[in-house]
Amino acid sequence: MRYAHLPGTDRNVSVIAMGCWALAGDQTWGPQDEAESIATIHAALDAGINFFDTAELYGAGLAEEVLGKALYGQREKVFIASKFNWENARYEKVILSCEASLRRLRSDVIDLYQIHWANWEVPFEETWSALEELKRQGKIRAIGVCNFGVKDLSAILSLGKPVTNQLPYGLLFRAIEYDILPLCREKHIGVLCYSPLTIGLLTGKYKAPDEVPPGRARTRHFSCSRPLTRHGEPGCEAETFAAIREIEKVAEQLGLTVVQLALAWLLAQQGVTSVVNGMRRPSQARENAAVADLTLSPEVVEQLRKITDPVKEKLGPNPDMWEGSARSRFR
Ligand SMILES: NC(=O)c1ccc[n+]([C@@H]2O[C@H](COP(=O)([O-])OP(=O)(O)OC[C@H]3O[C@@H](n4cnc5c(N)ncnc54)[C@H](OP(=O)(O)O)[C@@H]3O)[C@@H](O)[C@H]2O)c1
Numbered sequence: 001m002r003y004a005h006l007p008g009t010d011r012n013v014s015v016i017a018m019g020c021w022a023l024a025g026d027q028t029w030g031p032q033d034e035a036e037s038i039a040t041i042h043a044a045l046d047a048g049i050n051f052f053d054t055a056e057l058y059g060a061g062l063a064e065e066v067l068g069k070a071l072y073g074q075r076e077k078v079f080i081a082s083k084f085n086w087e088n089a090r091y092e093k094v095i096l097s098c099e100a101s102l103r104r105l106r107s108d109v110i111d112l113y114q115i116h117w118a119n120w121e122v123p124f125e126e127t128w129s130a131l132e133e134l135k136r137q138g139k140i141r142a143i144g145v146c147n148f149g150v151k152d153l154s155a156i157l158s159l160g161k162p163v164t165n166q167l168p169y170g171l172l173f174r175a176i177e178y179d180i181l182p183l184c185r186e187k188h189i190g191v192l193c194y195s196p197l198t199i200g201l202l203t204g205k206y207k208a209p210d211e212v213p214p215g216r217a218r219t220r221h222f223s224c225s226r227p228l229t230r231h232g233e234p235g236c237e238a239e240t241f242a243a244i245r246e247i248e249k250v251a252e253q254l255g256l257t258v259v260q261l262a263l264a265w266l267l268a269q270q271g272v273t274s275v276v277n278g279m280r281r282p283s284q285a286r287e288n289a290a291v292a293d294l295t296l297s298p299e300v301v302e303q304l305r306k307i308t309d310p311v312k313e314k315l316g317p318n319p320d321m322w323e324g325s326a327r328s329r330f331r
Contacts, residue, residue, distance in 0.1 A: 001048025002292040004273050006079075007190045008163035009142050011111065013079050015267055015292050017051035018044045018285065019194065019278040023066050024059025027228070028199065028215040032280055034066055041070035043282035045077070047289030053166075053192070053276045054105075055083035055116055056097055061104050068106035080105060081112035081166075081192075083146060089119035094130035098139055113140040114166060117329055118152045128159045144192075149319065149330035150179050153189070162189060166276065168321050169193035169269075171247065171262050171308045172202055172221065172240060178317040180330075181271055190273035195321065196266050197259060197277065201240075204248060204258040209237040219321045221311070231324040236314035246307040250300065259284075261304070263291040268301045 003012040018041065025032030041052070052071070054063045064082060071078055082105065084097035098113060113134065115127060134140045145156060146166035156162060165184050167176045170193065184191050197203055199216050206212050209222065217226045223235040244258075251261045266275045279285045296304075320328040 001050075001289060003050075006112075006142070006163060006273060007188050008161060009112075011079055011141075013051040013274055014049045014289075015274050016049055016263065016289050017053050017081075017192065017274045017276045018049050019276040020052060020054040020063040020067055021058045022278045022280045023054075023063040025062075026059055026215075028218070029280070030213075030215065036281060037066045038070040039282045040279050040285050041067065043285040044279060044289060045074065047286050048292070049285065049289050050077060051079045051081070051274055053081045053194075055085075055114075056088075056101055056104075057083065057085050057116060061100070064101055064104035068104055072106050075107055079111045080107065081114060081144065082110050083114040083116035086117040086119050089115070089122040089127045091126050091130040094127060095134065098134050102139060109138060110140045112142045112144045112164065114144040114146050114164070115148075115162075117147050118145075118331075120331075124152075124156055124159060128156065132160065146194075147319070147330060148180070150183050151331045153180065153183060153187075157187065161187075164190040164192050164273065166192040166194055168195050168319060169266065169272070170196040170198050170202065171265055171304055172198040172243065172311055173219075173315070173321060174308065174312040175315060175317055175319040177312070180319060181269075185271035191271050192274050192276050193266050193272055194276045195278075196275045197262055198321075200278070202244065202247070202258055202262045204251075206244075207241075209241060220315055220318075220324065229322075230327075231320075231322060232326075233324045236311055239310045239314050243308050243311050247304065250303060250307070254300070256294070257287065259288060260291050260294060261296075263288060264294040264296050265301060265304050267291070267294075268296050 022029040023037040088097045144164035145162045
């Protein structure tokens with residue numbers, strides 16, 4: 001495993017982080033067995049992963065509970081990131097959310113506490129002062145944001161500096177390259193890439209759009225005629241699957257899996273601190289952790305960029321994977 005310094009902290013985190021959303025077994029992911037989740041967390045630890053990302057949103061606290069159970073007795077070895085819900089941005093609610101997360105995580109402290117989505121109905125000053133109070137009380141060690149576009153990040157920077165911005169980023173979703181990634185680089189804010197496999201799409205499992213189950217076909221890649229979508233856009237199914245076929249060919253030539261290639265490409269991007277990758281089986285944790293030791297040649301990195309340019313162009317600069325431009329939760 002390779003470790004990176006997390007800007008603004010004294011901690012080194014694994015460049016492959018384990019994302020715990022799927023442990024919730026919700027409508028996106030389908031049922032998840034707790035014993036398998038715990039075995040996956042232990043396999044991740046054994047493979048050198050020390051960074052775990054969760055949220056109060058995932059399974060209404062269930063993912064935090066499972067993580068707390070699995071890590072009990074090993075807390076000092078790991079770096080835990082969690083998030084509070086959009087509707088809990090008021091001062092008192094931030095404090096209460098954090099305390100509830102700590103109980104579920106069976107821990108005295110959260111290493112990185114993140115705003116999950118910006119709530120424009122609550123002044124950032126109010127939310128930020130609650131986060132600073134939690135830091136003063138020693139309940140959190142660092143403050144991060146997620147899904148903050150240029151306007152929101154600039155506004156929060158006038159109050160204080162979040163150490164990270166967690167953003168959707170992967171070969172099939174490159175909208176952050178337009179403006180928010182350059183700003184994070186300029187301000188030395190660590191970028192944590194979420195959904196690097198586009199919710200499991202970039203795994204070689206699906207050969208055609210119709211094979212993708214509704215829970216996973218909610219992103220803007222898919223037509224708004226798909227059930228559970230809310231973006232109202234035509235999608236880009238043809239471009240997405242044409243790119244997947246090309247990526248598969250490159251992976252085969254290099255003797256890698258599509259997953260390994262997709263994660264290694266992200267690790268080659270400047271400004272990326274860690275890739276927050278969802279894993280729900282021990283074999284996935286082992287395969288994905290091993291990517292930290294892979295380095296792609298600049299030619300392959302460029303080839304993959306060109307292959308996925310048509311998807312990037314069709315989806316445009318809106319970094320919201322689920323909502324169309326008119327209702328984007330990024331600004
Ligand atoms: N801040 C935010 O707003 C936000 C939003 C979304 C996600 N996140 C974070 O980012 C994390 C990762 O994103 P994600 O869960 O959406 O998706 P992802 O990393 O793009 O995809 C993860 C899924 O891909 C499949 N997979 C993983 N490794 C594999 C392998 N080696 N071979 C085959 N299939 C494999 C697994 O599902 P199957 O086995 O079922 O196919 C896994 O659950 C989340 O868990 C969460 O922590 C944050």
